Amino acid sequence: MSGLLLMRAPIALIPVLLFLAALVHADSYKLVSVRAVLAMVAAGAAAAGASYVANIYAYVQFAGDFQAYSRYVSPWIEEALKAAVLVVLIRTRRVGLPVDAGIAGFAIGTGFALVENLYYLASRPETALPVQVIRGFGTAIMHGGTAAVLAMVSVTLYERRPDGGLQLLLPGFLAAVALHAGFNYLLVRPALATLATVIVLPAVIYLVFQHSERTLRDWLDDDLDSKVQLLEAINTGTFLDSHLGRYLQSLRELFRGEILADMLCLVRLHGELALRAKGVLLLRESGMEESLLDDETREKLAELAQLERAIGKTGMLALRPMMMATGKDIWQLKLLAP
């Protein structure tokens, strides 16, 4: 591959990298570090490599022509490989909000597009530079956009059902495949495909992004208040008279006394850690670098894990109406991880 080709590939990606940088910059709570973004770009590039192998094998088996293959088969393969990276991030709670999910998806798609662009340039070196740039740019926005859509839709669904299975990824995956196939359908006119993609996808992603930032700020306020009230009630001995306290007491018929005691400890501990996690978010929003992960927090996290084991899966499910009911409740504790 000549040096000229290597130089041409990034030209088409500059606007995409700028949009990715804009998303990272707009992330007020610094949910995704630059290092994590680079790792996701690399993961997307690896997915593109796997896609190359998978597409070669699948195309050999396909009965139709290349145009039909690009519209009806390759979107499924490519979106599935990008989704494989996102599944790991979502299921391990490394992303939990549309904000960080959108950045993650767009970064993975950017990495994917970089490798795909390099391959396209190497296989068609005679293509004029403007065509290369338009096609490369549109493809990069498409790959970033579809992965971002998949990620944002999926975390929104997991927010409501944090224990949901892989089927919660299906709506976002189908949307990504549809957008990808639509782009490939328009590729007979690259300028039109690029224009449609550039107008629609970044605008949608940015609007969802801004909405998610506002929602996060509102949740910070509401959840901070509720956790403070909870801890005050526990500390002043009035918790059992509260709505949540009465619910906990109702579990007496189902669980032994020591399990109930552990449940109360867990509720308190989770409340304290949730407030510490909100402190982390507020520090990041203020642009301060101090770490709040001290020995006390580490011990509380270890104790939390121990209590969850002691209470057991059934007990934790019974506690779900009181805590860890949403994806954010679970995700926020990841902020305290080293």
Place this chain on the structure above:
Amino acid sequence: MAGRLDATQCDAALKFLDGLPQPQVIDLAQLEYIASAGLRVFLLTQKRVKALGAGLRLINVKPQIHDIFRYAGFDRILDIARPAG
């Protein structure tokens, strides 16, 4: 500071504190309630004051307000003192 430092008041509070050349001591004896927006006000002020080589000190902090700072971990970042006695 007095009353409630919530989302409706934080902009005015931050504007006031930003207008002070170098606020160092803030008396919170009359502060009844603080939301995340209020915590943000103190963090941003502390960040500004630290850059000038000083530090913010919050005095006469009511116990329930002090607990919020402590749970959030901000007692490690801000100098916070409860009422004497």
